[in-house]
Amino acid sequence: MSIKQAIKQISGFNYIVNSLNIRSSAGRKQLFSLPFLTNGDDIETALDETETAVGIVNAPENEKRLSMLFSKLMQLHDISGTIRILSDKNILDDVELFEIKYFALLAESIREHAGQLKISFIDIPSLAKVIDILDPEKKRIPHFYVYDQYSPDLASLRAQLNRMPDQGYSEQEIEQARLQAQQLEDEIRKKITQQLYPHARALLKALHEIARLDVVLAKARQAKELGLCKPAIGDKKTFYTGLFHPEIRNLLRQQHKDFQPVDISIPMQPTVITGANMAGKSVLLKSVALAQTMMQFGFYVAAQSAAIIPVEQIVISISDGEDELKGLSSFAAEMLRLNTTIDNTRQHISQLVLIDELARTTNPTEGKAIVCGILDFFIQHNVQSLITTHYGIDMPCRKLRVKGFTENKNNEKITIDNINSFIDYSLEETTEKEVPHEAVKIAEIIGVNAAILERAKKYLKNDVQ
Structure with a gap:
């Protein structure tokens, strides 16, 4: 690269x-x-x-x-x-x-x-x-x-x-x-x-x-100005304390908001990450990809401390609309990237794989099956990877969950402008198969039409029953 x-x-x-x-x-x-x-x-x-x-x-x-x-x-x-x-x-x-x-x-x-x-x-x-x-x-x-x-x-x-x-x-x-x-x-x-x-x-x-x-000298001055750290070379796993994304942090500061750094370890095996919408899963993957890239070009990284395993390739799959401009559906582009990771694995190319909501654009039954299939392959071959998902996955792999909404002790009104203040972006280990069900709550906060949400709640209640 x-x-x-x-x-x-x-x-x-x-x-x-x-x-x-x-x-x-x-x-x-x-x-x-x-x-x-x-x-x-x-x-x-x-x-x-x-x-x-x-x-x-x-x-x-x-x-x-x-x-x-x-x-x-x-x-x-x-x-x-x-x-x-x-x-x-x-x-x-x-x-x-x-x-x-x-x-x-x-x-x-x-x-x-x-x-x-x-x-x-x-x-x-x-x-x-x-x-x-x-x-x-x-x-x-x-x-x-x-x-x-x-x-x-x-x-x-x-x-x-x-x-x-x-x-x-x-x-x-x-x-x-x-x-x-x-x-x-x-x-x-x-x-x-x-x-x-x-x-x-x-x-x-x-x-x-x-x-x-x-x-x-420019790298050194940048390290001082952005608060970057010198990473160590990792051995059996990559880990970060206080990982952040400088560009997103800067954008938030312009809006008088704070960026919450996170701690994460990435072993030589797949890790599934779940969490509500707007819980920072995509930003986490982008931050990990950025830190890995910075280190391997000889930059200090955006974290309080870090130890990073070098890789030969970074494979990242986060939909940004560019695939559609190339004439590919998001699902087709995602599957082609999966092919890259599989080919790399079979050729013994070391890689860091970061996939945001794998198979989210197809039907849930097949989507969940695709996630389980790729996880099975990654587990077998010890592929260092982070995969975020909204599917409930019952696989023998490491699972992390974004803590999500915190207790609103002062009963403040939560709005689209202050919602970040009520979300804890830190990660915790979990063994649960089910994923957080907070989509309707977030839709209410950002002002989706109440009549539509009432209908959604009715169907949700019927599904639970």
Whole structure:
């Protein structure tokens, strides 16, 4: 999975990416090239780098130096195209030589600031020799010109050209002198390019390392701003305390509402989750998918603490209307995703499977049978999975229930605007086969027509009898 695919597939990941304060175009390019890490050691290395950066960002004594470093990062441009031209041994023009000089001067400055901040996770090579090649005047100014210092002959010819109009030379003679100067300049550009060629790899590495620094520092600042934590690498199960969804939490805060974090463990077997409508089951699955994705791209995660088992694939099935736009019914799309999980299992591909209300769009008898069938398969193969459902499931698997409505001690009026305040989104283990029956109650709260609800209650009462 690439960053772009994760933005498309994982709810809230686009919010995470957009909240990164990356200063440079090179840093942004580096971000979108990040791999989806599946090896625990690689993930720990990425997280350790972010942890080091968090310590640097949080230290008050570093504030001034960081401000200067961030200012330098904002000046960084992606010159990989120019470095590629150099690597191919093509002669560079003045603009390209300026780009390399400007970058080399900037890289040396960033290297110095990084050293002062004791940033140990990057290795920016020295480009002092590159600067010496491009700055014969040693003024260290971000400007390039084929300087007179490159060639005494060129300096003499330029001086002669400046005098020629006042000394009565013809236009033809002046033009001939100009052509000679241009030829000398071309020869010098060729020579400079040849001198720079051995430094192409160092230039590319410096660009890569500085872009990586930009990304890691952005991750660190994000961790501080959003209250993220460094996850551990899980072994036999994944668990979260205080798991939350940053984007949804932000939306609720804009409405002066609170997001209730939840605690959950996810063993290497299927877990069925039940609960009333509006009890947060879908948000829970989205939060788990987001945290898993963030960790495997080397981000801190949205929780108070976490230990997460890395997987090769995250398979998530939550209806969002996109399947219909592709010409698929929600049921057909859901069944195709189930095929993916089954194929992955048979190919021994490690995966985290998250399915919201499996088979809810077909008739209840067959829907329940499909849920039981997939659970039977997942139990047999120890598939790490969370499946929410409104069906009463009698299967030998782990079951969790969202606690749901709390006691209204003050007899406050519950409305669509304050209903979240009366729901406990925390999870509890359950062995019950039946699922909560609170749909009519919620329909009353949100203002569904009373006459319709009375009819519904009558039919519900007849079914119970």
